Amino acid sequence: MSSVANTLRRSTRFASKHPRVGLGILLSGPLLWLLVVYVGSLALLIISAFFKLQEFTGKATTELTLSNLDEVATESAYLMMVLRSIGIATAATAICFALALPVGFYISKLAKSWAKRGLVVAMLLPLWAGYLVKAFALRAVFEPGSEFGNGGFLKNTIGWSPGFGYLAVIITLAYMWFPYMFLPIYTGFERLPESLLDASSDLGAGSIRTFFSVMMPMLVPSIAAGSIFTFSLSLGDYITVKIVGGTVQMVGNIIERALLAPNQPLAAAFTLWPIGIMVVYLGVMARLGAFKNL
Amino acid sequence: MQISNRSQFSLRATTYGVLVILYTPLLLVLILSFNTANSLTWPPRGFSTHWWSTFLDVQSAREALFSSTRLAFIAMVIAVVLGSMLSFALQRFEFYGKNSLSFLAVLPIALPGIVTGVALRNTFVRFGFDLGFISVVAGHTTFCIVVVHNNVVARLRRISPNLREASADLGANSLQTFRFVTWPLVRSSVFAGAILAFALSFDEVVVTTFTAGAGIQTLPQWILNNFSRPNVLPYVTVVATIVMVISLPIAWLAQRLADPPNDKLV
Secondary structure, X not given: OHHHHHHHHHHHHHHHHOHHHHHHHHHHHHHHHHHHHHHHHHHHXXXXXXXXXXXXXXXXXXXXXOHXXXXXXXXXXXXXXXXXXXXXXXHHHHHHHHHHHHHHHHHHHHOOHHHHHHHHHXXXXXXXXXXXHHHHHHHHHHOOOEXXXXXXXXXXXXXXXXXXXXXXXXXXXXXXHHHHHHHHHHHHHHHOOHHHHHHHHHOOOOHXXXXXXXXXXXXXXXXXXXXHHHHHHHHOOXXXXXXXXXXXXXXXXXXXXXXXXXXXXXXXXXXXXXXXXHHHHHHHHHHOOHHHHO | OOOOHHHHHHHHHHHHHHHHHHHHHHHHHHHHOOEOOOOOOOOOOOEOOHHHHHHHHOHHHHHHHHHHHHHHHHHHHHHHHHHHHHHHHHXXXXXXXXXXXXXXXXXXXXXXHHHHXXXXXXXXXXXXXXXXXXXXXXXXXXXXXXXXXXXXXXXXXXXXXXXXXXXXXXXXXXXXXXXXXXXXXXXXXHHHHHHHHHHHHHHOOHHHHHHOOOOOOOHHHHHXXXXXXXXXXXXXXXXXXXXXXXXXXXXXXXXXXXXXXXXXXX
8 A cells, every 4th residue: 555655645746846747647538538539520520521422331431522512502401491490599599588688687686685596596407307308398288189189288278389390399499498598697697796787877877778788788798608508409409399399300300310311421411500500600609708608 | 776666576577487487397297297197188187106106117217217327327427537637637727729628628518419429429330339338428428528627617716726835835745735625625516517417418318319329228218219109108207207306406406516606715
């Protein structure tokens, strides 16, 4: 045992004299994983979009071709699907924002201090209830009824249900990712100094003016940070669509179908859509200061 | 700031309204798991504990519960080690490419899960790794690292460097400083990160679907494969309730251990 302790002591002394060695040791593991496994895989995925498919075996060759890209970029049915996915993700993000703003404001600025912590946790907790649990729960809410059954919660409490389709998908996605929008907006409100709001009202601004001219500009980075998650998670979704979407298809569904066809290069080419959209989106959000708030 | 009583009231109403919307569907699943009927119709036809008492006889569900737990535990352990290492490196040292690395550290959760899943699957298949338990662990670890890192780095930012310097001035070597000064301060955030990583892995379905071979079925996959089969459907409500009952208290605990957004630590 003492030899182990000795080696340990000697190596810590060595590491404290040479901090770079300590850094190297700390970074090697995570870097190997994130850079080599993760980023390497992403790079390989992008490259494989250019590979030709061997028709008989259904396996990707290493022969290069542009036909996959051509197919996913020009086929109008695919383009419509991409546009629809963007629309669904935007709508879900907008709903999350429209609700997170008043809720974040209320909890941060108006709620009694004893209720605050509890309310924040209550808003965040459903995030951990399980993705499929929530999608499935909303299936029970939206179930429109058919010859097999009498319809679900909405149908039999308020007498109306949107049924399975676009509206159900958008509401479900907003429901699932709301906490991701709420947390940064709430934190943003918490960071606003009271004195600024007082100064604004001392200078004669009403509460609405204060809200739009003082609070909103300072909240932009928080909103941007929250929207990254609501938008990205909605954009790539393909399972919610299966559970509450009826016949609706999103870009994730074609990726899955191409992959199982099996046509790996075509699936890879399809993933360039969400990757490209997210790169642009992250770029814009970074400009708005989102990464200071992640 | 002056806010009229009416706006105060409507803001409060919105807040509690959102809470009701968030929890009603979850409550619905809980109630439906005690339903006599095997459909999602409302109101429930009658009260029955049949599905709960026979749940453990459903072998596929039992196995799925076991493999999900094992998977989440292993992914959590690896992610805690790698995620903490990354946090220490990014917080303590200045080095070339540090900003890009911080950006990289959020990528696995900022890109849609399907991209991560398809990318990893592609790599495993191309390099001849069999899709199975190990490939799923690798997939889960990738995003679990990020969760642990976020928690730990948030805590490290709040610890004043003076403490470590004081410890060194008093003659402690770096190992002792870590053990007696840094670790007690970081500990709860590492636990919180670990819990969240476990919950996230337990819940994950997209990355699992693409990195799992034919032999692996996790609990979320079991739900996905069975929600449209009328005779298994009631068991899906039971499994969904179990997932909630396990993960909600755990997540609540993690929230307590993690940092409240604006508190200052020592």
